[in-house]
Every structure is written in structure tokens, then in C-alpha cells.
Amino acid sequence: MKNELSVFVPSHITGFFEIIQNSNPLLKGSKGAGITLDEGVVTNTKIKDGNGNIIINVNNKEDSLNTISKKTVKIILDRYNVNIQDYDIYINHDSKLPIGAGFGTSAAFALGISFTLPKLMGINISFKEAGEIAHLAEISQSSGLGDVISEMFGGCVIRLNEGSPVKGIIDKIPITKPIYVITKTIGLLETKDIIENPIHQKHINQSGSILLNRLINNPSISNFMKLSRKFANDTQLISKEIAEIINILDEETLGASMAMLGNTAFALSYSPDTTIDNPIITKINTKGIEYK
Numbered sequence: 001m002k003n004e005l006s007v008f009v010p011s012h013i014t015g016f017f018e019i020i021q022n023s024n025p026l027l028k029g030s031k032g033a034g035i036t037l038d039e040g041v042v043t044n045t046k047i048k049d050g051n052g053n054i055i056i057n058v059n060n061k062e063d064s065l066n067t068i069s070k071k072t073v074k075i076i077l078d079r080y081n082v083n084i085q086d087y088d089i090y091i092n093h094d095s096k097l098p099i100g101a102g103f104g105t106s107a108a109f110a111l112g113i114s115f116t117l118p119k120l121m122g123i124n125i126s127f128k129e130a131g132e133i134a135h136l137a138e139i140s141q142s143s144g145l146g147d148v149i150s151e152m153f154g155g156c157v158i159r160l161n162e163g164s165p166v167k168g169i170i171d172k173i174p175i176t177k178p179i180y181v182i183t184k185t186i187g188l189l190e191t192k193d194i195i196e197n198p199i200h201q202k203h204i205n206q207s208g209s210i211l212l213n214r215l216i217n218n219p220s221i222s223n224f225m226k227l228s229r230k231f232a233n234d235t236q237l238i239s240k241e242i243a244e245i246i247n248i249l250d251e252e253t254l255g256a257s258m259a260m261l262g263n264t265a266f267a268l269s270y271s272p273d274t275t276i277d278n279p280i281i282t283k284i285n286t287k288g289i290e291y292k
């Protein structure tokens with residue numbers, strides 16, 4: 001049996017969303033819309049004979065903040081009653097993206113583990129089951145609500161209903177030619193602090209539910225960006241600095257807004273050219289996770 005596996009998971013930027021609460025974590029999540037990116041996270045997982053050690057790195061460095069990865073491993077070991085006393089598990093997440101900045105890296109960490117660790121343990125796991133594990137980890141850590149299902153399927157994803165990838169229903173806005181994603185991060189936002197705050201929840205849901213219907217009625221990239229910008233303003237999540245960057249990007253692209261949830265501006269364009277300094281430029285990913 002193989003003792004090492006790697007998987008690429010695209011990152012995901014949400015443009016707008018609506019929080020759907022449920023006491024059952026499999027039914028809790030968000031509706032909304034976002035884009036997945038060719039810049040994402042590569043997770044390498046190794047199992048060796050050992051004594052039950054679990055080592056989790058980000059870019060080959062130990063990272064104590066990484067609660068989502070530890071939680072994902074725990075869910076897998078508990079769900080499949082795995083006794084790892086005879087093994088050591090080594091996980092490394094490689095990514096150029098800033099963590100905590102609205103790129104859905106926590107979901108990509110969780111998916112990277114759920115698509116590698118069970119298989120290395122000889123557990124026959126389906127595409128959607130692996131997604132369900134990652135969704136449970138995200139919901140339990142309040143590090144995300146709808147990134148997992150979006151990153152699994154790729155593209156410009158409309159989440160028509162909430163929940164794990166087994167329950168959720170998505171649609172996609174067709175990407176007929178390559179679209180560049182130009183991003184600029186000036187700081188981090190802790191997702192948990194926003195999605196658990198009742199005042200933010202009220203503003204988010206008042207705006208998110210209306211905008212989703214408008215996108216369903218006119219599913220286009222330009223409308224997605226216009227509605228995302230309206231959401232950023234309506235929810236008052238946008239900072240003055242990010243608004244200034246968005247105004248510059250708006251002039252030179254198909255549209256710009258704030259990445260939910262991070263201090264990151266993002267814009268879609270048919271060209272990679274921008275006047276913004278030090279951007280991260282990638283393309284919309286249309287494939288999601290390629291699972292063999």
C-alpha cells in the first residue's frame with residue numbers, strides 16, 4: 001500500500017453569502033456565490049511506522065494556529081475508529097496564499113487531508129464523503145461555511161442551498177474563456193469573529209438572500225461582481241483602504257469587490273494587467289478537485 005499521497009485543492013473567494021444556521025452541522029452552512037482559483041493548496045500526507053505522532057506543517061513550518069487541520073485528522077480517526085499508535089502521520093500544506101485573508105485556505109487544508117489520509121489508511125472513501133469530513137471540520141471551527149463544496153467542484157459557483165457536499169446544491173456560471181483573478185491583501189480577518197457575531201449575521205443575511213435571487217435571475221460574471229460589491233457595502237464589512245483599492249481595480253477590470261472574509265480586494269479580468277502593486281494574480285479554476 002502507498003505510504004504517501006498529495007492532492008491539489010483550489011482556493012475560493014466568496015463574493016456574497018447568507019448564513020444558514022442548523023443544529024446539525026451537516027445541514028448548517030451558507031448560500032451565496034464565489035470563485036475558485038488556480039492558486040490553491042497542495043497537501044502532502046505521509047504515514048510511517050511510529051508511535052502515534054501527528055505532525056502538521058504549513059509551507060514546511062510547524063504552525064500552532066492550524067486548528068482546522070488537527071480537527072480534520074481527529075474527525076477521520078474517530079469516524080473510522082483508527083488506532084494510530086503504530087503509525088506517525090506527517091502532513092504538509094504548501095500554499096503561496098495568505099491564510100486568514102479570505103481565500104478559503106482553511107477549507108483547502110481540511111479537504112487536502114480528507115482526500116489523502118483515509119486512502120493511505122486503506123479506507124474506501126467517496127468524493128462526497130471526503131467533502132463531508134472537511135465540511136464538519138470547518139463548521140466545528142467556524143472557519144468557513146460554504147468554501148468546501150465550492151472548492152470541490154470549481155468554477156464560478158452559485159450555492160443554491162446550504163450544507164455539506166452531500167446535501168448542498170450548486171450551479172455554475174459558465175466560464176467560456178480564461179478569466180484572470182487579480183487580488184491584493186492588506187490584512188487578515190478571523191472568519192469566526194464575523195460569522196458568529198449577531199450584528200454581522202443580520203447585515204449579511206439581509207443582503208445575501210436578496211442578492212442570491214438577483215444572481216439566479218441573471219447568472220453572469222459581471223452581475224456576480226456587481227452584486228458582490230453591493231454586498232460588501234451593504235454589510236459594512238468593507239474598510240476604507242480596501243474600498244480605495246477596489247475603486248482602482250474597478251476602472252481596469254470586469255469588476256472588483258472585497259473577498260469574504262478577509263482584508264483582500266479581488267477583481268476579474270480578461271487580462272492580467274493591473275496598476276496595483278504586489279498583487280497575487282491567478283485564474284478562475286474550472287476543475288475543482290481532480291479525484292482518482
Ligand SMILES: Nc1ncnc2c1ncn2[C@@H]1O[C@H](COP(=O)(O)OP(=O)(O)OP(=O)(O)O)[C@@H](O)[C@H]1O
Nearest residue numbers: 065066067068100101102103104105106143191261
Ligand atoms: N497562520 C495560520 N496558519 C495555519 N492555519 C491558520 C492560520 N491562520 C488561520 N489558520 C487556520 O484557518 C482557520 C481560519 O482561517 P480563515 O477562515 O480566517 O482563513 P481562510 O480560510 O483563508 O479565509 P476564509 O475562510 O475567510 O475565506 C483558522 O481557524 C485556523 O485553523
Ligand SMILES: CC(C)(CO)[C@@H](O)C(=O)[O-]
Nearest residue numbers: 014017030144145146147
Ligand atoms: C463564511 C465564508 C464567507 C468564509 O470564507 C465562506 O465560508 C462562505 O461563503 O460561506
